[in-house]
Amino acid sequence: MFSVRSTLLKTTAVQFGKLQLRQFSHLPLNVPVKLPNGLEYEQPTGLFIDNKFVPSKQHKTFEVINPSTEEEICHVYEGREDDVEAAVIAADTAFNNNSWATIDPLDRGKALWRLADFIEKDKEIIASIESLDNGKAIMNARIDVQLVINYLKASAGYADKLDGRLINTGETHFNYTKREPLGVCGQIIPWNFPLLMWAWKIAPAIITGNTVILKTAEATPLSALYVSQYIPQAGIPPGVINIVSGFGKIVGEALTQHPKIKKIAFTGSTATGKHIYQGAAAGLKKVTLELGGKSPNIVFADANIKKAVQNIITGIYFNSGEVCCAGSRAYVEESIYDEFVQELTTAAENVKVGNPFDESTFQGAQTSQMQLEKILSYVDIGKKEGATLLTGGERVGDKGYFIKPTIFGDVKEDMRIVKEEIFGPVITITKFKTLDEVVKMANDSEYGLAAGIHTTNINSAIKVADRVKAGTVWVNTYNDFHHSVPFGGFNASGLGREMGSEAIDNYTQTKAVRVRLD
Structure with missing residues (x-):
């Protein structure tokens, strides 16, 4: 070849x-x-x-x-x-x-x-x-x-x-x-x-x-x-x-x-x-x-479930999950939790994994053997921590660095798979009851790169967007980049911004000139 x-x-x-x-x-x-x-x-x-x-x-x-x-x-x-x-x-x-x-x-x-x-x-x-x-x-x-x-x-x-x-x-x-x-x-x-x-x-x-x-x-x-x-x-x-x-x-x-x-x-x-x-x-x-991220992806009960599921899929399985802002922590409102988990699990199991040059493939290979081994080690950690492996968690085939899209349920906020950046196609799902509760969980992280909000209530969207500690907040979308919109993180997710006029500021310095006039 x-x-x-x-x-x-x-x-x-x-x-x-x-x-x-x-x-x-x-x-x-x-x-x-x-x-x-x-x-x-x-x-x-x-x-x-x-x-x-x-x-x-x-x-x-x-x-x-x-x-x-x-x-x-x-x-x-x-x-x-x-x-x-x-x-x-x-x-x-x-x-x-x-x-x-x-x-x-x-x-x-x-x-x-x-x-x-x-x-x-x-x-x-x-x-x-x-x-x-x-x-x-x-x-x-x-x-x-x-x-x-x-x-x-x-x-x-x-x-x-x-x-x-x-x-x-x-x-x-x-x-x-x-x-x-x-x-x-x-x-x-x-x-x-x-x-x-x-x-x-x-x-x-x-x-x-x-x-x-x-x-x-x-x-x-x-x-x-x-x-x-x-x-x-x-x-x-x-x-x-x-x-x-x-x-x-x-x-x-x-x-x-x-x-x-x-x-x-x-x-x-x-x-x-x-x-x-x-x-x-x-x-x-x-x-x-x-730098890194462990971004929350929040789904309210009034969200369009099918669209939200697709946004979650894009948020975590796009680019094989090797995305710094991947929506790797899903928070779903309690009243739709069971329905949503079923829909998401089915969608994840239908993600085409394999040959990157197959036009129908959505998730290709992990970039290295080292990264594949790291992801699989976190699957083992999640199991040992007591989380429920809902789907995936296994290598695909015997050649190439492929892994099935993975979902963990029944997680606790202090688990390593919730706290640490895995940098692969692995997502955890947690249920919540109130807006205040989900904002607190979303912000309980050293990172602050991105967040997703899925709702048909613009008031909820703006309230959460204002309160979540993240450099980029996507509403009813995810991993949705535009060259004019700055991108970068809060806290341990970095300093400065990429794209937009903010990126230009990173590469210039200001000179002041003061001239006395006679």
């Missing part, structure tokens, strides 16, 4: 966690890949620095696995500290030579729009790469790619909107502010939405005049490398966007600690986010963090 020019390779294999690292002396900078749907393309394997694909300086590589088949797709070059240094030099040079930060903002917008156009023309290949590398259903991958296109184009529209303001302090002085870019920004993205997180990070950074060094997730580097080939074609100068594939403990640490990097943006687990925050604090870097 997959092919690389293995005759050109000389290898020495070593183990790095679950991945195989090798010393390749002549790994090509691109390899041919045939996708399961019959499409063929050339996959870049190098690091993308200064608008060129280059081998890593130590010529180390790591393998990329197809989570649906557990087979190797290809190897890509593994960046290390010396590669980060090369990327920093390129990004710092691009920022300080004024080839990007001080040009007409509309030119930055045009370049970003052209990048979106290149992706749009190639979106089926790109969606297929996402499915291959991540394991997500092709229908989900297409949604991701369209969101990428929309967001890049929306961000292009902010190019000439970075306005300052005039400040009246009387006739003796003229005062104004201006918003300026930060400089070189380090960005670290996760494996669950590889290309979407790439877009959420680079778009607000470069439209405001910054330059970036982005670390892909080691499990899913392929799509970010593939679309990087369009960066110079879009008219974005060398050094503005640099992509370094590698591991968090090496590349991530190097980005966090480098003195010339002025900003760190990270999406991932709360534990890793705390570590990055502490490291960045030593250099007084600006930081944005989009």
Whole structure:
């Protein structure tokens, strides 16, 4: 199914966690890949620095696995500290030579729009790469790619909107502010939405005049490398966007600690986010963090049950449950609890799990064996805690990282499966009697990323939305993103926002100018 020019390779294999690292002396900078749907393309394997694909300086590589088949797709070059240094030099040079930060903002917008156009023309290949590398259903991958296109184009529209303001302090002085870019920004993205997180990070950074060094997730580097080939074609100068594939403990640490990097943006687990925050604090870097969640999804008795069930399904089984804002805690009003649980269980058992390239598949593979094992361990924890496994909880097939959609009932609020982020297709269901009771349970979490409310009573919806501690609240919908609507969390779910004008604020600083008038 997959092919690389293995005759050109000389290898020495070593183990790095679950991945195989090798010393390749002549790994090509691109390899041919045939996708399961019959499409063929050339996959870049190098690091993308200064608008060129280059081998890593130590010529180390790591393998990329197809989570649906557990087979190797290809190897890509593994960046290390010396590669980060090369990327920093390129990004710092691009920022300080004024080839990007001080040009007409509309030119930055045009370049970003052209990048979106290149992706749009190639979106089926790109969606297929996402499915291959991540394991997500092709229908989900297409949604991701369209969101990428929309967001890049929306961000292009902010190019000439970075306005300052005039400040009246009387006739003796003229005062104004201006918003300026930060400089070189380090960005670290996760494996669950590889290309979407790439877009959420680079778009607000470069439209405001910054330059970036982005670390892909080691499990899913392929799509970010593939679309990087369009960066110079879009008219974005060398050094503005640099992509370094590698591991968090090496590349991530190097980005966090480098003195010339002025900003760190990270999406991932709360534990890793705390570590990055502490490291960045030593250099007084600006930081944005989009972290974990354990989001409540609340169903009132007056809700349209069939629509609410579908929203719950989308909230927890979309993207195989590997969504930071997944609605993993369902709270259902007591009077409809039994009916709702029956409807939801039936719907979950009808979710198509399997080959991501099957057009009827809704839930593809988990992205890695490690993640599959973590999810299954939480199923065991739930059983031992005394929760009732209503459906699922088992691996599907003997090849690929697939698991059945899982529902736990009879849970208590202090159970680990209720408190801890599982990051998989597992949901708990709890009944409630009153609005005050459900708000208290919904807020009884260290997280605060998202929440769902399902009701036909607008008064109930607004009351709960006002009181729930979450950065995003969806009413009668779930996992419903729009490029103009900011996304981010409260509490342990992070700092700062993605998308909307709020994302632009994350990548600028304010300069005040006060002029004495004679």
